[in-house]
Every structure is written in structure tokens, then in C-alpha cells.
Amino acid sequence: MSVRRCWRLVLPLLATAIVAVPALAQQPTTSTPGAAGSPSPAQKKPPAKPKPTSSKPAEPPAAATGGVKPTLLGQYGDWGAYAASPGGKKVCFAIAKPASSETVPHGKTRNPAFMFISSRPGEKVTDEVSIVIGYPFKPNTEATAEVGPASFALYTQQDGAWIKNVSEETRMIEALRAGQSAVVKGVSAKGTRSTDTFSLKGFSQALDRSDQECK
Numbered sequence: 001m002s003v004r005r006c007w008r009l010v011l012p013l014l015a016t017a018i019v020a021v022p023a024l025a026q027q028p029t030t031s032t033p034g035a036a037g038s039p040s041p042a043q044k045k046p047p048a049k050p051k052p053t054s055s056k057p058a059e060p061p062a063a064a065t066g067g068v069k070p071t072l073l074g075q076y077g078d079w080g081a082y083a084a085s086p087g088g089k090k091v092c093f094a095i096a097k098p099a100s101s102e103t104v105p106h107g108k109t110r111n112p113a114f115m116f117i118s119s120r121p122g123e124k125v126t127d128e129v130s131i132v133i134g135y136p137f138k139p140n141t142e143a144t145a146e147v148g149p150a151s152f153a154l155y156t157q158q159d160g161a162w163i164k165n166v167s168e169e170t171r172m173i174e175a176l177r178a179g180q181s182a183v184v185k186g187v188s189a190k191g192t193r194s195t196d197t198f199s200l201k202g203f204s205q206a207l208d209r210s211d212q213e214c215k
Helices: 003-019 167-176 203-213
Strands: 071-076 079-084 091-096 101-102 114-120 123-133 140-147 151-155 158-163 181-187 193-199
Touching: 003 071, 071 203, 079 167, 079 203, 091 203, 114 203, 123 140, 123 203, 140 158, 140 167, 151 167, 151 181, 158 167
Parallel strands: none
Antiparallel strands: 071 079, 079 091, 091 114, 101 193, 114 123, 123 158, 140 151, 140 181, 151 158, 181 193
């Protein structure tokens, strides 16, 4: 099994430990207006880290992380930025739960769903998009992620989904940064169809913070 594929199986367990806590409170993000004009080289300063909201959500438990508790870097709107070092290998990620979820037939229960964008500098992996849907996907089926007018095919394995065409991952990140919401659709092994809508409020700030931690 490749290192990249191995992490694709481990990271959903890491993120599951985080979403096991109550839903994170939605808080407005903090922004700083830019100054007009371009500064001279002598005036340029390193970019400031994005400021998290003042209210810190509950800390995630250490379950499923090999005893390593993920560290909250900051909560930005509907997205949190975290870092952890399971097995001594650093991983940073931005993560969010769906703002709304629907299933057909209605009323079907499942584990929490979430989307997270992870970076693993030791493997030279940056901003890998992963989705855990909360149920085993129907074998040999694809899921889809729609961000505005753009649609991305996702390959599925167990309860996880990843972008099918890796060359489109950068375009998907750009769409997520520019979008208002992402809609993920899939089919379970039992034939249940799900639609999860993720708010993208705070996505860019959380991802920037995550990327800064794993440069």
C-alpha cells in the first residue's frame, strides 16, 4: 500500500475524532482591510496570520489518533484549522461539518459527515481534498462535489471520497475559496442517496492557517 493511500485511510479516523464533539459554534471571521497602493520593498512586511474567532470550540478527543490529540489552530466561520503528528508525521487540515444534510429515503441515520483539506509536508502533499460521508459507499460508484457551476467526480472507498482526477484538485481548491457552498452527493451500500451541503464561510482563512502550520 502506498504512503499516500495509507494516509487516505488514516485521515478519516483522525477527523472522526474531531467531529465527535458537539457542533462548533459559528462565529464571524476577523479581517483586516488592506492599505491602498503598493509598499516599497523596505516597507513590505511578512503577511500576518489570519486571526481566529475569539470563542474557542471544545477540544477534540484523542480517540483514533494513536493517543495524539489534534491541536486547534483556530476557528474561522464554519471551518476549523487543526494540526497533529500521529506517528511523528505532521499533518495539518481545515475541516467542517455539513450545514445541512438530506437522505432519500428520508430519516436514514448515519455517522457524521465532514469535509477536510489536509497537508502532509513529510510526503510533499498539499491541500488534499477528502470527504467522509458517514456510511459505506456503494461499491464501484462515484460521488460528486458541486461548487457553484463546477462539478468534480469523486472516487469512493468505504466511507471516504477523494477527487478522481488529481490534476483537478487545484481547480477544486480555487472553486472552494471563491464559492459560497459545496454540495456532495453519494449513494450508500444500501442504496440510500445523500446530499450534504457545506458552507464555505471561513474556508479560505482556515485553509491559510492550516497551510501556514505545515509549510
